[in-house]
Amino acid sequence: MSAAVTISIDAMGGDHAPDMVIDGLRMAHVRLPHVRYMLFGDQARIEPLLKRYPDLDAVCTIHHTTEAVSNDAKPGQVLRTGRRSSMWLAVDAVARGEAAGVVSAGNTGALMAVSKFVLRMLPGIDRPAIAGLFPTIKGETVMLDLGANVDCNANNLVEFAVMGEVFARAVLGLEKPTVGLLNVGSEDLKGNDAVKTAAATLRDSGLPIRFHGFVEGNDICAGTVDVVVTDGFTGNIALKTAEGTVRLYATCLKEGFKNSLLAKIGYLFARHALHKVKVRTDPRRYNGAMFLGLNGIAVKSHGGTDAFGFANAVGTAVDLVAHGYNDRIRREVEHLHAAESQTTRLAAGNL
Structure with a gap:
């Protein structure tokens, strides 16, 4: 795939963020040079790391926020007070159509809750x-x-x-x-x-x-x-x-x-x-x-991974975007529910 793709990144998510995140993106960029990144997090910490890699810096834009979701944050708490966090903003970029998918190594429960709330479920799921x-x-x-x-x-x-x-x-x-x-x-x-x-x-x-x-x-x-x-x-x-x-x-x-x-x-x-x-x-x-099952591509990286692992998580997101994963799911689910409806009608007709 050579068409340009934009992925949003929770740059402050993970045990070793943002250093691990930027180093992972550097590795991903070698394999996926057509991908652009929207980075959400503390600009003062992210920008110096990006400047080390001019090729990567050229395909990244930083969206500043000082708020981040901690590893021990409760999902309900994040839903109430975390709308300016790097995780929420990264997910919201997908909902707004600015990015094709999001990758985060942050709190799993919080990411699931935010993704489900912001992106919603696919019809029929x-x-x-x-x-x-x-x-x-x-x-x-x-x-x-x-x-x-x-x-x-x-x-x-x-x-x-x-x-x-x-x-x-x-x-x-x-x-x-x-x-x-x-x-x-x-x-x-x-x-x-x-x-x-x-x-x-x-x-x-x-x-x-x-x-x-x-x-x-x-x-x-x-x-x-x-x-x-x-x-x-x-x-x-x-x-x-x-x-x-x-x-x-x-x-x-x-x-x-x-x-x-x-x-x-x-x-x-x-x-x-x-x-x-x-x-x-x-x-x-x-x-x-x-x-x-979400109405958008959201990939969770292991919180304790290193750059190599994070690069593979980015690759997973890009693969799903490239193959039109959600469109395929919509078609299959429509087929499933149509088959279930037909079975119900036949059963009713035999009564």
Whole structure:
């Protein structure tokens, strides 16, 4: 894609902002030279950082505000008093049509609340969902919801499946991604009423979705399906468990190779292979969780990420804009509701 795109940036969001944000934009600019940025934050802190990179400075405009959302701020508090914060102004730029998408590494709950309030929901979507990428044996898998909705009904899960399938096509470039519902077993009789009803709806909806059926926890990293759908409670636990497992194995490997002289010699022979594993499982490569279902592109970067991770979050936002993600969602949701209406009419006619 070579057409100019503008992305708004919460320059004060994240544990190491604004330094990390500017350095991340510098890295993103190398890969995405056609993208322009609207930076919202403290000009006195941002401007000196930008001046170090003239090429990046040329595609950035700074919109000054001294207010920023803290990591411990409550979403309700931000909605009441945070309208001049860098986060709110960055999201509002998308709502006003000045930017095609927003990226922030700030407070997740506050960003979700502000984005939902300012951007509103897409027609036909009940709740937003947080979607992210998992590394798998076969490549990458999209998973949602990762924490936006603790309790979900069957309709929510069906909408997540539709949004996740379009996300996989837009970001992973898959022509016909497979979709699975996370469950306690793969058999049709297992699971609660919500997942059973959602599975039946997906099978009978007539949507052009390759619905695999139920998948289990071990199927996520096995790459059994391209899209894993679940509620936010389960999805967030799965995400944090996976991240913790990666850190556990990394720590155990380091300790193991320091255990003896022979182990240290073994590391010299194995370090190239270990580096490949490290790169393959590096969470920064998968940084950039999308708030799906909103009437605008909003991407959440991990608050503790570095420049490399933030650059990947920016890349996710640009990919979604380039592939017309929200327009695709509108079409698929219209198709879904049309199919549901037809099913209802047929059922009524058979009474």
